[in-house]
Amino acid sequence: MKKRVKINNRLTGGWAVLFYILTAVIFLLMFLPMWNVLVVSTSTALDSSQSGIKLWWNSFSLEGFKYVFEVTKMAVPFLNSLFVTTLGTVIQVILASLAGYVLIQRDLPFRGILSSFIMITMMIPGDLTLISVYQLNKQLNLLNSYQGLILNGLISGFSILMMRNYFETVPYSLAESARMDGAGELKIFLRVYLPVSLPGMATIFFMEYVARWNSIMLPATLITDESKYTLPLMLKQMILSVDSTSGTMAVPDNAIMAAIVVSTVPLLLIYIFAQRFLLEGIQMGAVKE
Amino acid sequence: MNGKLWQKVKRYRQIYILMIPVLIYFLVFSYYPLILGIVKSFQEVKLLGGSQFVGLANYMEIFQDSQYSQAFVNSLIVGCGTFVLQFVWGLLIAVLLNEIRTKVLKSFFQTVTYIPYLLSWSVVGGLWITILSPTGMVNGFLELLQGMDYSPIVFMSEESFARMIMIFTGAWKGAGYFAALFMAAIVGIDGSLYESARMDGATRIQQIFRITLPMIKPTMKVVTVLSVMGVLRNFDQIFVMMNAAISDKVKNLLVLIYEEGIIQFNVGTATAAATIVLIATLIITTIVKKLLRYEDIYD
Structure with missing residues (x-):
């Protein structure tokens, strides 16, 4: 048998x-x-x-x-991407944690309204408001600026919700007793909640990092100045220069492939070190729908 | 406001302060563009500045403009084609992965299939444009098969290949993502089901068809609904891979809206088109959810 x-x-x-x-x-x-x-x-x-x-x-x-690096000057878009991606992602994690923390306060007056206010934004597809996003950025003087690349998409309802779910695993009485002892909100947040939620923060961090690093639509909308190009924009321009002049190859194939390798390396590093968080993240993303 | 509520609000004032930046952000970068977009879709921008309400004129224009109907057809064909191929491909990867028993091989196979999903469309698009070029790898293989007097195919400027290429590369990039979702469901299947099937003498292939596939049906539904919501909203791939020779066959709604609204400054029609896509997506998603009896999943 x-x-x-x-x-x-x-x-x-x-x-x-x-x-x-x-x-x-x-x-x-x-x-x-x-x-x-x-x-x-x-x-x-x-x-x-x-x-x-x-x-x-x-x-x-x-x-x-x-x-x-010498002819295409890839170092500039590489550093641009690195800068806006890293800073934007760090801020996103911080803000998502703060907002997620607010949403788990049980007796907080107006908590329901705050929750709905955030949830509704998840139903507004950013790619379909693109034209008004462009106009908004024009009004705020954010076109062709690092601030624009960082500010747009700085926080998402999804990451807030994810942090809230992690915080909810902490017993509420723990926070209550700390509050009774006279601990301030910031202290409770840092001492009680933060340690438990580190895996959640890592998940948001890596998912957001990959998404921002790869983002094409927003930079293509906001940036026309080549000195502010991010990697995907630069790559697209490189490919296009071959494409439009087919025959008289402007950029040799080995250079295009080299540019692809360079812009891929950071993502591969992330995958190697944070595979667990990325896979967990995409599953949560699917469950959300 | 009664006194007790006010006491509470005061007690939580630090908490509200934490929330202020987030609320301001959403107001400015989420709600305002949505409302602005809807308002603009009913307006016409005057050349000398200022704008004026024109009722449904922009919407009427879109329904009469053949550019938009062509883009809608392209979105639908490429979107649905990609979904079907990616679904089958992802499912196949997941089932095969589950049969690989050597741990190292398994994780290597999963990594190779998942990597394309991690990369941006600039990378994947650039990769395939180069590989499909006259001196690229695909023509290299064809030359190997056909011999000396082979004349290379210029795949990327051939209208008849255009949609096939978009569907294939789209599925190539996303199959590993679907596979990861399917794998998560397969891992969660109760092992005792297989055990009792084996006791009854079921072969492995019977186990796959009678246990594995039926058990991950809820995940298949989730994957379907996720994809349907994105079908009309594929921008990056076409933006990177489209060229003048094939644009009639592949230019989709979002790329057209981008060109019209941001490059040509036809703000009224472009925002109206975006609003239509938004509504169409909601309708299609609702229909598909009903057809799949999606609500049953969470019972």
């Missing part, structure tokens, strides 16, 4: 063959394009302009990386 239980645990016969084939096909379909990026980015401009499958090096070279 025990033997059969074990055997039935695995695919057998034709199904096993199908399993291996499908796994291999999907793996190659997803892996080869990324591998191609790596190989082309570290090839010479000449090799990358030749036809061929380019899954192995003819000659290894870092001239693509040299090109993007």
Whole structure:
């Protein structure tokens, strides 16, 4: 009996063959394009302009990386992205924590109104108010500024809700007794709630970091000055310059692939160090709907 | 206001102060643009400045403008195509992942399939544009198959390939995300179900079709509703990958609204179009939720 239980645990016969084939096909379909990026980015401009499958090096070279930093001046958009993403994300986590904390106060007068006020914003899709967002930023003088890139999307109902859910796991009596002892709100928040909610903060931090790093629509709306370009805008411009002049390749393929590698590295680092939080975050995001 | 309430409000005054920046932010950056957008959609901007109410004229204009109907068709075809392919692809990844027993291989496979989801559309778009270029990898493979006198296909300026490319690259980027959601559901399935099925002599493939897939049906519904809400709102991909040669086939509503409203300054029609998309999304989502009996999930 025990033997059969074990055997039935695995695919057998034709199904096993199908399993291996499908796994291999999907793996190659997803892996080869990324591998191609790596190989082309570290090839010479000449090799990358030749036809061929380019899954192995003819000659290894870092001239693509040299090109993007010296000719395309990629350091500027890279630092822009790094700056607005980091600062915006840190502020988002702080504000979401504060607001989430407010929403768990049980006897707080007007708590219901505050809650609804925040929830409703989750139903306003930012991408559909884009044109008035543009006009708002124009009125506030935020076009072509770092402030604009940071302020737009600085806080979201979703991260507030997520922090509230984490705070709710703390027994309310704990906070009450601290309050009886005369501790101020800030102290209660820092001493009682914050330690419990660190995983939640990490989740928001990493999810928001990835979203901001990748954001295209908002920078494309707010920024026309190239010195304020973020990475996605710069990349788009680089790709376009090849596209529109097809034939007379303005930017060599190895440089485009190098730029892709450079803008991907921070995300890969985040994935390696914070995989747990990211996967948890996307599941929560799905449950929300 | 009675005295007791006032006492309470006073007691919590520190808490209210914490909330002020958040409230101001939402008022300015969420509510104000929404209301401004709706107001503008009923207005026409005068060349000499100022604007005037024109009733439903902007909305009428959109329903007569073939640009918008074409963009709607493009959004729908690319959106639905991407959803179907990504759903099947993601489900396949999740089921296969569940059959991989070596831990290292499993996490490597999951990482490779999930990475594209982490990347921006600038990265994924740039990657595929380069790979599909005349000297790219895809033409390289085709040349390998066809031999010497192969003339490369310029995929990105071929109208007949345009939608297929958008659907494929969209699914390529998102499949790992769906797979992660499906995996979370599969991991949560009660192990004793499989055990008793094995006792009854069910083979592994029967277990997959009779237990795994039916048990993750609620997650499939969640994934469907999530996608439906986004179907008309795909901006980044088309913004990055579109070019003049294929724009008739792929330019979608959001890209058109962006071009009209921000580059051409046709604020009235663009905001009216955005309002229509907002309402259309609400209607489609409600219909799909009803069809799926979505409310039952949380019973």
